[in-house]
Structures are given as C-alpha cells and as structure tokens.
Amino acid sequence: MKVRITGKIKNIISRDRKVISAIAREPYPLVVAKGSGDHVWDIAGNKFIDFTTFISVYNFGVNGNAEIRRVVKNQVDKLMHPAFLDFYSEAPVKLAEGIISMMPHGFGKVFFSNSGTEAIEDAIKISKLATKKSYIMAFYNAFHGRTIGSLGLTSTKISNREHIGPFPNVVHAMYPNVYRSKYDDPEEESKACIEHIEKNILAKEYSPKEVAAIFIEPVQGEGGYVIPPKSFVRELRRITSENNILLVSDEIQSGYMRTGKFLALDNFGVTADIYTMAKSLGGGMPIAATITKSALGDPQLGAHGGTFGGNLVSVAAATASLNYLKRNKKALEKMVREKNKIIMKRLNQIKTRYEIVGDVRGLGLMTAAEFVKSKKTKEPGVKEREEVIGECFNNGLLLLGCGTSTIRIIPPITVSKENLEKGLDIFEDAIKLVNSRH
C-alpha cells in the first residue's frame, strides 16, 4: 500500500501553517478523520496501523472503547462542567476513590486537572508546601511539561526552554543511560549517577535541607524511552527517604498499564510520595490527576485550583476506562507481557541485521529503537530515524520519534497480534530500505 496525499490534505496543511500557532509537527502529512481499535483513517481514506496511541493517550485502543464513548455521550446530555472548584459533585469523588483503590497503601488525596503539565504544577506546589523547602531536582532529558513550572524541570530540548527562563530553584541531575554510558556495566552507570547526586549536588551545591522533591519519570519518555537500572531508582528512594525529600513519579506517559503495571514505578519495587497521571487516564478525554500520600495532608486552601478540573465528561470517560482496566487487569498484564516478547524478539533481530539500529529496549509496551550512523561510533542517526518514520507512514504505519534519534513503538495494549506483526513487518521493511541507502 502507498498512502495517497491528496490536494485536500495539502490544502489543510497549508491553511494550518498559516493560522495554528507554535506547533512543530513535521514527521508526515497525516490529516486524521477517524480511528478505531488498532487503526486510524485520514481524510483521503488512507488506513494506518497505529503504533503511537496518539501520544500515549489510547492505551486501550484508538478512540477508546464502546463503553467510554457511550458514557461520554450520556454525560454530555446531563451536565458537562460542574464547577468542581466551588460546587460538589459525586462523579469526580467516585473517580478519585477508584484511583486511590489502585494505589499503594497510604495514598489518600487526588487533585484533578486537565493536562499532564497541570498535574506537575500541582505536584511542585504540594512538594514545596509539605516540606517547606524550595528546590526541586529533576533529570537531564526529562520531560514534565511546557508550562513555566513544569518546564523548569523539563530538559529534553533547548528549543523548549530558550528565551523562556530563568527557571529558579531547579537543579538537574544525570539520568542513567545504559546504551550511551561510558561504563560497560549498567550498575556502574547507576552508581556514578547516584554518587554525583550525593557527593556533588546534595553535598556541595544544594543542601538536602532545601530540596523539596526529586521528580522522576520511571522510564524517560520524550527523552528517548530510556530505562534506568533498578538500582538507580531504589537508591533515589533511599536518598529521598533519608533526607526528608519527596519522590515524585511522573507516570503521565509510562503509567496506566503501559509497562504492564498500573504504576510504572512498581517495576522497580519502589513507592513514591506523589504520582502524576494524565494522557491515557481519560481514555481520550483531557484529564489529569496528582495523587498524594495521606501523610502529606492537604495543601493550604486556595494554593491551587482550576476552573475545569473535574469536568464531568472527562470524569465519565476516565471512570469507564478505569472500570475496564480493573475488570481486565490480569488480561491486560498478560497482553503487555506477550506483546513485549513479540516486539523485543523482532527488535533484537532488527538490531543484529541493520547497521543503523544501535539499540533496542523496552519495558512492557514502552518499546523503542535508537538509530545511529554506525554501531561503532553511535553517532545519532537523526536523518535515518526521520526517513524510517516517513517510509512507514507511506506504507500505512504511524510512528513517533522521541529523544535525539529514537522511534517509540507504543501500540494500543489491546492491539491484535496480527496487526502487531503487520506493523513490525512495515517497520523492518522501512529500516531495510533506509539502511541500504547508507
């Protein structure tokens, strides 16, 4: 199959460029029309297999499932906006109770907002209020959002931050990157990063008495699907516990069953003090949650809020999605395990076959391939990555990049094995072609 780029598609893209502000989409000319399950159609009728989950939003299938769509339609006819900041409403309370029932012991409060970045803003405020400390530590290559508070923590690309700072009271530490490490042993990489935090940052620059929280993505998402060694995350927990520093797990991309667990941090045998969730939480509708340990108490009244938090249509979708998750948790865990095996087996074969694939990695269904100019130099294969994404698009597979030269493979957890294999075939064919040109 070759995708047809019609005049109408070109027309919409050119009008978009004239009137839509500050968005940098370039990888391919997709003008979406509809989606269902494993598939997406554009306005010309081209059909695609989706390996993007629309930026990690449709974990259980493109455009949610029938139950999510039904409750959304019903709620629209009753009441959309409940002014949850000022009035009471039962549905958000029920959703909060449902989310808390999925959390480790001791979690008691949920703050609802509309996007990942807002959940992070809330987590920053709660960390400062609960500890009465002012510095926040995050990691290089982290992505926590684009509003000024969360952007202070984000450090994936200079284009996100340039001319927008300064971002006060933020310190960045090294996140272990096993593929790009100077050490052969992942444990050495992990140890070096931890030592830097303990012996340099906290010992010489920022006293633990002034650091309120460390924010971590259990798997770095936008930064390139980088999976840290378990020891690193466990050591971070030790450091934070010893120093009355809060550990905040940003599960906005990695949570909600994507890694085979409700909380990605559970893969490391560690519990955080605050979790943030968004993206797939709403089953397609915008909603985010900041979930805190009861022991942190309530932030001072009025310290945070937002007109649209607790929107009833989003809450209805999130509740239907969570009910589906709870009913099917075991089955979803199995799907993630099985599909991880299929993807990783194929990615490992691809890595041995093609020079331009330097590394492949995956935790659950957060899987990725990193492109290089040559396996020996590991020089990032930025152009190669773009060409592979474009070639896949031309043949009916949607993919998104992340990091400098990585492609993430994040199909819906519910993807059929047939479509998974089909997508992986298109992916390998594209790599074969691009590899042959280099």
Ligand SMILES: Cc1ncc(COP(=O)(O)O)c(C=O)c1O
């Ligand atoms: C880990 C993580 N945190 C925060 C965000 C920000 O979420 P949003 O774009 O909904 O503000 C993202 C978005 O990609 C993310 O991946």
